[in-house]
Amino acid sequence: MIFGLPVISVAIWLPILFGILVLATGDDKNAPLARLLALVGSVLGFLVTLPLYTSFDTTTSNMQFVELHDWINRFNIHYYLGVDGISMLFILLNSFFTVIVVLAGWKVIEKRVAQYMAAFLVMSGVVNGVFAALDSILFYVFWEAMLIPMFIIIGVWGGPNRIYATMKFFLYTLLGSLLMLVALIYLYNLSGGSFAILDFHRVAIPMTAQILIFIAFFFAFAVKVPMFPVHTWLPDAHVEAPTGGSVVLAAIMLKVGAYGFLRFSMPITPDASHKMAGFMIALSLIAIVYIGLVALMQSDMKKLVAYSSISHMGFVTLGLFIFNAYGLEGALLQMLSHGFVAGALFLCIGVLYDRMHSRKIADYGGVANKMPVFAAFFMLFAMANSGLPGTSAFVGEFMVLMGAIKVNFWYAFAAGSTLVFGAAYTLWMYKRVIFGAVTNHHVAELTDINAREILIMSILAIFVLGMGVYPLPFAEILHTSVNDLLVHVAQSKLPL
Amino acid sequence: MNLMANLIPVAAEIFLLVMVCFILIVDLLLAKSSKIYTYLLVQLTLLGCSLITVGTHENGVYYAFHGMYVDDLMSDVLKMLSYLGISMMLVYSRQYLMLRGLFTGEFLVLALFSLLGMNVMISANHFLTLYLGLELLSLSLYAMVALQRDSAIATEAAMKYFVLGALASGLLLYGMSMLYGATGSLELGVISHALQQGVQNKPLLAFGLVFILSGLAFKLGVVPFHMWVPDVYHGAPTAMTMLIGSVPKLAAFAFTARILVEGLQSLVTDWSGMLIVLAIASMALGNLSAIAQTNLKRMFAYSTITHMGFMLLGFISGGIEGYGSAMFYTVVYMIMSLGAFGMIMMLSRAGFEADTLNDFKGLNQRSPWLAFMMMLLMLSMAGIPPTVGFYAKFSVLNAIVQTGHTWLAVVAVMFSLIGAFYYLRIIKLMYFDAPESHVPIVVESDTGLLITLNGAGVLILGLMPGTLMSICAVSVQQSLLLH
Numbered sequence: 001m002i003f004g005l006p007v008i009s010v011a012i013w014l015p016i017l018f019g020i021l022v023l024a025t026g027d028d029k030n031a032p033l034a035r036l037l038a039l040v041g042s043v044l045g046f047l048v049t050l051p052l053y054t055s056f057d058t059t060t061s062n063m064q065f066v067e068l069h070d071w072i073n074r075f076n077i078h079y080y081l082g083v084d085g086i087s088m089l090f091i092l093l094n095s096f097f098t099v100i101v102v103l104a105g106w107k108v109i110e111k112r113v114a115q116y117m118a119a120f121l122v123m124s125g126v127v128n129g130v131f132a133a134l135d136s137i138l139f140y141v142f143w144e145a146m147l148i149p150m151f152i153i154i155g156v157w158g159g160p161n162r163i164y165a166t167m168k169f170f171l172y173t174l175l176g177s178l179l180m181l182v183a184l185i186y187l188y189n190l191s192g193g194s195f196a197i198l199d200f201h202r203v204a205i206p207m208t209a210q211i212l213i214f215i216a217f218f219f220a221f222a223v224k225v226p227m228f229p230v231h232t233w234l235p236d237a238h239v240e241a242p243t244g245g246s247v248v249l250a251a252i253m254l255k256v257g258a259y260g261f262l263r264f265s266m267p268i269t270p271d272a273s274h275k276m277a278g279f280m281i282a283l284s285l286i287a288i289v290y291i292g293l294v295a296l297m298q299s300d301m302k303k304l305v306a307y308s309s310i311s312h313m314g315f316v317t318l319g320l321f322i323f324n325a326y327g328l329e330g331a332l333l334q335m336l337s338h339g340f341v342a343g344a345l346f347l348c349i350g351v352l353y354d355r356m357h358s359r360k361i362a363d364y365g366g367v368a369n370k371m372p373v374f375a376a377f378f379m380l381f382a383m384a385n386s387g388l389p390g391t392s393a394f395v396g397e398f399m400v401l402m403g404a405i406k407v408n409f410w411y412a413f414a415a416g417s418t419l420v421f422g423a424a425y426t427l428w429m430y431k432r433v434i435f436g437a438v439t440n441h442h443v444a445e446l447t448d449i450n451a452r453e454i455l456i457m458s459i460l461a462i463f464v465l466g467m468g469v470y471p472l473p474f475a476e477i478l479h480t481s482v483n484d485l486l487v488h489v490a491q492s493k494l495p496l
Numbered sequence: 497m498n499l500m501a502n503l504i505p506v507a508a509e510i511f512l513l514v515m516v517c518f519i520l521i522v523d524l525l526l527a528k529s530s531k532i533y534t535y536l537l538v539q540l541t542l543l544g545c546s547l548i549t550v551g552t553h554e555n556g557v558y559y560a561f562h563g564m565y566v567d568d569l570m571s572d573v574l575k576m577l578s579y580l581g582i583s584m585m586l587v588y589s590r591q592y593l594m595l596r597g598l599f600t601g602e603f604l605v606l607a608l609f610s611l612l613g614m615n616v617m618i619s620a621n622h623f624l625t626l627y628l629g630l631e632l633l634s635l636s637l638y639a640m641v642a643l644q645r646d647s648a649i650a651t652e653a654a655m656k657y658f659v660l661g662a663l664a665s666g667l668l669l670y671g672m673s674m675l676y677g678a679t680g681s682l683e684l685g686v687i688s689h690a691l692q693q694g695v696q697n698k699p700l701l702a703f704g705l706v707f708i709l710s711g712l713a714f715k716l717g718v719v720p721f722h723m724w725v726p727d728v729y730h731g732a733p734t735a736m737t738m739l740i741g742s743v744p745k746l747a748a749f750a751f752t753a754r755i756l757v758e759g760l761q762s763l764v765t766d767w768s769g770m771l772i773v774l775a776i777a778s779m780a781l782g783n784l785s786a787i788a789q790t791n792l793k794r795m796f797a798y799s800t801i802t803h804m805g806f807m808l809l810g811f812i813s814g815g816i817e818g819y820g821s822a823m824f825y826t827v828v829y830m831i832m833s834l835g836a837f838g839m840i841m842m843l844s845r846a847g848f849e850a851d852t853l854n855d856f857k858g859l860n861q862r863s864p865w866l867a868f869m870m871m872l873l874m875l876s877m878a879g880i881p882p883t884v885g886f887y888a889k890f891s892v893l894n895a896i897v898q899t900g901h902t903w904l905a906v907v908a909v910m911f912s913l914i915g916a917f918y919y920l921r922i923i924k925l926m927y928f929d930a931p932e933s934h935v936p937i938v939v940e941s942d943t944g945l946l947i948t949l950n951g952a953g954v955l956i957l958g959l960m961p962g963t964l965m966s967i968c969a970v971s972v973q974q975s976l977l978l979h
Contacts, residue, residue, distance in 0.1 A: 027864075072887075072962040074969060075894065115864075137890075141881040148875065151920070155928040163928055167920065174880075174916055178909035181890070185897045185905070 006067045007051050008081045008132045011091060012125045015045040015098065019121035022114050031113040035106060038117035042102045045124060046095040052088050058476050061085065061484030063134060063198070071138070075188075077195050080135040085481030086262055086332065087131040089474060090255055093339050094131070097251045098124035101244040103456050104347055108243065108354050109157065116157060120244060123149040130256050136184045136195045136264075143256070144177055150245065150253065158240035165233075165240035172233040176220035180264075183216035187268070201267045201488065204495040210272035217265040218276075224257030227317055228287040231310045238306035239359070243350030246302065250309050250342035255335050258316045262328075262485065266320065270489045273321070280321040285414045287314030292421035296428070301349045301359045304429055305342060308385060311418060312338050312393075318415055319400040322407045323489060328482045329475060330399025336474060337384075337392035337467060344381040344460040348374070351453055352433070355446055361432050365439030370446040375434050377449075377457040382430040384464045386423035392467035505560040505567030508548040508575065509615050515541040516608045523601030531599055535590060538604045539583060542611075546579045557975065559621065563683050566621035570753075570823070570975035573967060574618045574746050581743035581830050582611050587946050588838035589735030595846040598643055598733060606643075607739065610636035614747035621758075623672045623682040626751060627665070630715070633747065634661050637740055641732040653731025660724040664714030671707025674700050675759075684759040691762040705763055708755060709770055716748050716804045719777035726785075729797035734844065734851065737793055738837035741800055742830045749807070749826040753819060756811060757976045768812045772904065775812065778805025779911040786918045792840060793851045795918060796833065799877065802915055803829050806892060809908060813895035819976055820969035821891035827968065828876075828888040828957075835873045835950035842866065842939055842947065856922055858931025866937065867926045869951030876954045878919035879912055884957035884964075891965060 018041025025034040057064060063082030071079040083091065101120050109116045126149070129142035147170055154166040188195050191203040205213065223230045234254075238246050266273050273280075288311050295307035312334065319331025351374060352367070353359055368375040384391035389398075397419070405412035438444050449457070467474060503510070519541070523534045549572055557568040586607065593599035613636060616629030638661065642654035676682055678701040679690035695701050713721040729737045756767055782802030789795040807829070810822025843850030843859075843866075850856070860867040876885030889912065896905045939947075957964060 072965065074962055074965045075891075141886070144881045144886070148880065151923075152927055155924060163924060166928075167917075167924070170920060171913065171917060175913050178913055179906070182893065182897065182902065182905045182909055185890075185894050186902055188894070189898050 006081075007048065007065050008083065008091075008128070009067055011045065011049045011052070011095065012081075012129045012132065014048055014125070015041055015095075015121045015128070016125035018042075018045070019118040019125070022121060023118040025114045028111065028113055031110075034114035034117055035102075038102045038121060039099075041121050042095075042098040042124065045121070046092075046099050049092050049095045049128075052083060053092060053477075056085075056088060056477060058085070058480060061480045064088075066134075071135075075137070075195065076193050077137045078135045079138060080196060081129075081132045081138075082134050083132055085477045085479065086485070087259065089332075089336055089477060090131045090252075090259060091128050093255075093336060094124060094127045094252045097248060097339070097343060100343065100347070100456055100460070101247055103452060104247065104350060105242070105244045106452060108350070112156065116153070116242075116244075119149040119153050120248065123153075123248065127252055127256070131259065134197050136187070136197050136200065139197065140177070140181060140184060144174075146253075146256070147173055150249070153245045153248075154237055154241045157242040158245065160240070161236070162240040165236040168233045169237040172223050172230065176223040176230075179216040180220035183213045186213065197263060197268075200264075203268075204493050205269065206495055207271060207275075210269040210493070211275065214265055214269045214272035214276055217260065217269070221257045221260035221265065222283075224260065225254060225313050225317060226257065226310060227283050227314070228291060228310070229283075231287070231291070234310060235303050235306040238309075238346075239300060239302045243346060243353065246346040246350070247343045250305070250346055251339035254309060254313055255339060258313065258320065258331065258335055261317070261320050262332075266489050267485060269493070271492050271494055273489065274323070277321045277323070281318060281411060284314045284318035284321070285411065287311060288318065288415050288418045289421070292418055292425070296421060296425040298425075299361055301352070301361055301429060301433070302346070303359075304361075304425060305345045305349065305385075308422065308425065309338065309342050311422070312342070315397060315400050315415065315418065318411070319396075319403060322403050322411070323486065324403045324406060325482060325486060326399045326406070327403030328486065329478050330396045330401075330403055332396075332478050332482070333467075333471060333474060334393070334396025334400060337396050337464070340460055340463045340467070341381055341384045341391075341393055344377075344457070344464065345385060347456060347460070348378045348381060351449055356442055361429055363440070364433040364443060366434075366436045366443055367446060368434045369438050370443060371448045373454065374449045374457075377461060378430065378434060380461055380464065382426045384468070385426045387419050390465070390468045392464045392471070394468055395471045501558075502560045504552050505558050505565060505619070507552050508545045509612060509619075511548050512541065512545050512608065512612050512615065515544070516605055516612065519608070520601070520605050523605070526601070531601065531604075534601050534604050535586065535599075538586065538608060541608065542579045542583045546576055549575050549579075555974075563685060564622040564625045565619055567619060568971075568975035570971040571619045571750065573971045574750050574823075575615055577827055577830065578611060578614050578618070578743050578746055581746070581834060582607060582739075584834050584838075584946060584950070585735070585739050585742065587942055588834065588841055589738060591940050591943060592841040592844060593733075593735050596644070596733065598735070600643075603640065603643060603735075606636045606640050610640070610739065610744070614744060617747040618750040620751075620754060621684050623676070623684075626754065627669065627672070629747070630668075630751065631665065633744060634665065637736070637744070640736045640739065641728065643736070644733050647733075649731045650733060653728045656724055656731075657728045660714070664711050664721070667707050667714065668711030671704045671709075671711060674704030674707060678704060684754060687759045688761055691760065701763075702766070705760065705766060706770075708760075709767060709774075712748075712752055712755065713774055716745075716752065716808075717801055718774045718804050718808065719781045719801060722778070722781070722801045725801055726794045726797040729800070730791055730794045734793065734837060734841050734849065737796075738834065738841070741796065741837060742833045745804070745826050745830055745833075749823060752811065753822075753972075753976055757819060764814060768814065771808050771812050775805045775808040776904075776907060778802060778808070779908060783911050783914040783918075786915070789918075790853055791851055792853055792856070792922075795853070796836060799915070799918075800833070802911070803877075806889065806908060806912075809896055809904065810892045812901070812904070813892075813899045815895070815899075816969055816973045817891075817895040817898055819972040820965070821888075821895045823972055824891055824965055824968040825888040827964065828884050831950065831953060831957075832873055832876050832885060835869070835947060835954065836877070838943065838947055838950065839866065839870050839873070842943055843937060845935070845938065853922070853925060854932055856925045857929040859926040862931050862934070863937050863939075866939070866947065869947050870926060871923050872951045872954050874919040874922050876958070878916040880916070882958045883954050884961055885954070886958065887961040887965065
């Protein structure tokens with residue numbers, strides 16, 4: 001409670017409330033009002049999450065800012081919210097990116113502005129709910145509700161093939177979610193009538209059931225991460241989504257999958273997690289190496305960054321399933337960093353797309369001559385995407401590699417290849433787009449980024465550099481919770 | 497037992513019958529242009545019925561007419577919901593029927609007769625009363641489908657409905673007579689008692705059970721007894737489709753619950769095995785066929801088949817969780833289908849039926865509010881939270897998992913996934929496609945308010961589903977399980 005207000009509830013419901021207000025402004029005649037309201041809502045939404053950081057107690061792994069109210073008594077379902085070191089930073093990241101997305105869509109979105117802004121605000125609140133829910137049904141409700149605004153965003157404001165992409169996105173993710181629902185109900189009956197996630201952490205489960213539950217969770221979370229081979233929706237969704245949608249997908253949506261592994265799969269089914277670790281690591285390494293090579297071949301910038309995201313998320317899942325502190329903390333830092341870097345890259349591509357209406361690398365060349373400021377920012381984010389020391393991405397990747405090498409040298413060897421591939425595909429794209437002589441008259445007509453775009457880029461650049469040079473403020477929040485999780489996962493939960 | 501004690505449990509039905517006769521006569525005296533007074537009278541009758549049902553409610557289970565009729569919490573709750581459903585149906589369909597010249601006294605009176613039939617079914621405790629109620633309901637519905645005399649397709653639908661409905665009634669009666677032969681009674685309580693004691697003639701009992709289940713399956717419209725559903729839904733005027741597809745499902749639930757749970761509880765292992773086959777077949781065929789439909793009413797017909805199949809899963813699970821979830825599912829389904837058919841009628845206008853998928857194209861540009869309400873209803877039908885449809889599915893799944901049939905829950909969610917596709921397709925048409933027609937949508941203030949309440953209700957019940965869930969569970973517990 002801060003100033004007598006439940007912080008997490010406010011962080012969830014304030015953006016949703018503003019979303020409804022924005023929606024109420026109606027058609028595009030009131031677009032300026034809708035934009036303004038959306039900006040106020042998103043900034044306020046971000047400000048209210050700050051107490052989570054400032055009042056956070058880094059010495060305990062218990063849930064903090066807990067809110068517990070009755071909700072559906074018949075099934076013992078509670079309105080149960082709280083954060084620990086694992087989830088807290090993601091709420092901040094999500095609320096922060098909502099501001100960025102509202103700013104990024106300020107001029108570009110011209111049709112149905114109110115609905116666009118409202119969808120992002122509602123989604124921001126719902127995603128905060130996903131990270132803060134401690135009751136599994138509450139979690140599930142937020143988890144599914146998250147799909148609806150994204151479905152609309154891609155389908156209405158997306159590119160030419162948007163309908164195929166958004167349907168694929170929705171049905172793919174729903175497949176996993178429904179299996180998870182059955183697993184949750186099964187756990188409810190096993191735990192003697194509680195849906196609280198923390199109760200699930202304690203309940204003893206036989207091995208066969210653990211494996212089946214793990215598989216159900218795997219479908220739900222692996223689709224969201226996305227892991228190879230269920231990643232195919234992501235390039236489609238990314239390419240067709242509007243810039244804001246891509247940013248949210250990359251920065252936030254991909255994180256909820258990995259978060260699910262941390263909050264559900266690993267602590268609820270630790271024995272199955274250990275047993276399936278080889279499988280998970282194999283899939284992660286395939287994602288890192290194979291998808292990295294796929295990224296190299298892309299001619300579409302958005303697709304390239306999308307594949308690069310899958311490859312980087314492979315690092316995250318690798319970090320999770322090697323079960324040591326370096327790996328886990330590295331994975332979490334990598335998630336945060338990837339949020340900033342991939343979000344920034346999609347914004348950069350959005351900047352180009354708004355001017356040229358093309359994402360094809362071949363349509364560009366010599367952009368630096370016309371957009372020097374933009375080229376500098378793009379350079380920074382491209383370097384970060386290749387994991388250059390001094391940028392945020394390096395910290396996470398380095399830690400995951402350290403963790404992996406402790407377990408098996410070849411894991412680290414295979415994962416390390418991403419440093420080569422990542423640099424290759426990112427810098428090669430950068431070279432083709434930015435450097436060289438001006439290739440065509442469209443590029444010659446480009447104008448450099450304006451003050452609003454510089455503001456957005458600068459904020460992201462500060463985070464990318466800041467986290468790279470001094471990651472401690474982030475790492476120390478994770479520390480206690482990660483160690484506690486590792487202790488928990490190391491204990492067998494098989495019934496005696 | 498004195499007369500008054502017999503009459504109190506049926507007070508609402510008696511009032512309803514008297515009012516129907518009164519309205520029938522009053523309507524003759526009214527000019528064609530002032531049918532609105534008949535309509536208001538009908539709404540007042542519904543209000544009166546609900547007041548009487550609430551007023552005569554007492555805790556406990558009361559029998560009237562030597563055990564032929566029962567008044568308990570479940571029947572009162574279902575009756576109240578039926579009044580609400582019929583009242584909503586009338587509001588939704590008033591404008592639609594007026595434009596087609598079908599807003600006549602006969603329609604209103606038949607609607608009330610069907611309600612009377614439902615009430616009798618809901619409260620029946622004897623095969624004869626069950627059958628009486630069922631026939632009163634069915635005959636009213638046949639006549640209502642045929643009201644649009646000059647439409648070949650409506651007449652054909654009425655004919656199909658009548659022939660297949662009569663066949664189903666025949667199956668049901670045959671099964672009842674066999675059970676009578678096996679147990680020596682038509683009263684559910686006595687049958688249940690006789691079955692517990694053990695029955696000599698096993699083959700007779702088995703045949704009776706199969707015939708009864710087939711009859712029930714016909715009336716519920718589950719596979720393989722579903723053939724009439726798409727044709728009737730498609731052919732009937734939308735207002736009648738709405739009536740057929742919504743409120744009678746409550747009566748059908750009560751009917752199934754009374755026969756299977758109160759009467760044939762000792763045969764639970766036999767009938768639940770058969771129901772598993774019916775449920776899975778319905779979910780499979782309903783969902784897969786719905787994808788192929790271009791007509792919205794046909795699509796909803798297949799979706800009904802699916803939903804009824806899902807509801808049966810609750811019966812398979814048994815116990816307060818199972819039957820309670822089946823009841824909750826049925827109630828939620830009624831609310832959703834009222835809204836969905838209401839939306840078709842609102843988009844229709846004189847001489848134009850908005851009953852194909854393409855008519856919903858670009859609805860968001862023509863009327864964002866209606867599109868938003870339809871989106872809520874479709875998400876609810878697909879079972880996506882935070883709408884109430886999710887909790888309906890959730891409670892049924894919970895009941896199944898509790899009985900250990902986790903595999904059945906997995907099968908059910910996989911078919912729900914397929915089902916989600918065609919509901920999403922409607923959202924896609926409304927939000928992502930360009931409209932085919934730009935005729936302004938005229939919404940009367942009363943229907944506009946009602947669709948708002950209906951859509952918002954789906955959302956609000958989704959945020960706060962606890963109360964309705966508990967009401968269903970408690971009424972099932974007090975009515976079915978305490979005997």
